[in-house]
Amino acid sequence: QKGGYSHFMLKEIHEQPEAVKNTLSEVSDIENIVSQFPQFKRITFVACGTSHHASLVGKYLFEALLGLPTDVVLASEFEFSEGAIDPDSLVIFISQSGETADTLKALKIANKKAKTLAIVNVLGSTATREADYVIFTRAGPEIGVAATKTYISQLTCIYLLAACMGKNRELLDELQQIPDYMKTVLLLEEDIKEMAAKYKDAQDFFFIGRGFSYPTAMEGALKLKEITYIHGEGYAAGELKHGPLALIDDDVPVVAVVPPGKSHDRTLSNVEEVKARGARVIGLGSEDDQVLSYEASDMIKFPSQIRELISPLLYVVPLQLLSYHMSVQRGIDPDKPKNLAKCVTVE
Numbered sequence: 001q002k003g004g005y006s007h008f009m010l011k012e013i014h015e016q017p018e019a020v021k022n023t024l025s026e027v028s029d030i031e032n033i034v035s036q037f038p039q040f041k042r043i044t045f046v047a048c049g050t051s052h053h054a055s056l057v058g059k060y061l062f063e064a065l066l067g068l069p070t071d072v073v074l075a076s077e078f079e080f081s082e083g084a085i086d087p088d089s090l091v092i093f094i095s096q097s098g099e100t101a102d103t104l105k106a107l108k109i110a111n112k113k114a115k116t117l118a119i120v121n122v123l124g125s126t127a128t129r130e131a132d133y134v135i136f137t138r139a140g141p142e143i144g145v146a147a148t149k150t151y152i153s154q155l156t157c158i159y160l161l162a163a164c165m166g167k168n169r170e171l172l173d174e175l176q177q178i179p180d181y182m183k184t185v186l187l188l189e190e191d192i193k194e195m196a197a198k199y200k201d202a203q204d205f206f207f208i209g210r211g212f213s214y215p216t217a218m219e220g221a222l223k224l225k226e227i228t229y230i231h232g233e234g235y236a237a238g239e240l241k242h243g244p245l246a247l248i249d250d251d252v253p254v255v256a257v258v259p260p261g262k263s264h265d266r267t268l269s270n271v272e273e274v275k276a277r278g279a280r281v282i283g284l285g286s287e288d289d290q291v292l293s294y295e296a297s298d299m300i301k302f303p304s305q306i307r308e309l310i311s312p313l314l315y316v317v318p319l320q321l322l323s324y325h326m327s328v329q330r331g332i333d334p335d336k337p338k339n340l341a342k343c344v345t346v347e
């Protein structure tokens, strides 16, 4: 059942190239849905947890590629901020299960005011019956409680949607290369396992990134919390100096997400700031990035062709593996973290 892997989570991490490939085959359905869209003036994403982080990537992407004002609202907060949507809005609900109570409640409210689109992994789930439009992520069943391949498939759908809405052929072509890049990234597993052994006894971590890398930092911190029970904070790198820098010392490792692009130099200056306070830094960046490689205590290197705009699809993968190996090394079952359920059907 686990296909030779020790846990479902590990199997599902390794299934991600296939999950992207299968989700990419949805492109004609997505083109068809987009052709039915009226002219939307704004987009609001609504979701919880990991699906919320996929939504944050959606915001940066829709604003960068489509110039559409895009908000992201946590599903549990939606009833307190629904005023922002109107009949010109498209409200996009992202949910692996399609059964999350907070998300379904927000969907009911939004249906009365605007067009709704659900991006869901489970066929026939409640969200798929209630939304005006539905797109399926083709991740296949996910057993591990921590979302991994469903997150990657959600991101793939969001990129496809932005590419179809913007008639962006170049991006569609670039997305076809993601499964191969992901296979290359997965080959880093042995190095990451060794890294996990070095860091597994820390009590607090920070994960930092800017722009497209901010959601990756948030997702890295969430994976850490849920399966290792270590405290991790995902922070916009520029916000560090507005408070949390007071917490940084040599006991607090910092994971810095620094792909090549607009955010690179400024996040690098934050890496220098935390290093000056004694922090060990795990840097995620391009194989060509000699400055980051010099500054970081440990470096996770990605193919240099992976530009910032598509980096969320790939840079999160080593962070899933890092948490997975720390979890196992700490004697925890990553498939069944305490206090958590795969599907949250209470508000």
Ligand code: F6R
Residues within 6 Å of the ligand: 048, 049, 050, 051, 052, 094, 095, 096, 097, 098, 099, 100, 103, 145, 146, 147, 148, 222, 226, 342, 343, 344
């Ligand atoms: C984290 C995780 C949760 C879910 C959240 C939403 O690994 O799995 O944070 O992402 O409960 O669930 P769905 O996507 O089913 O609405």
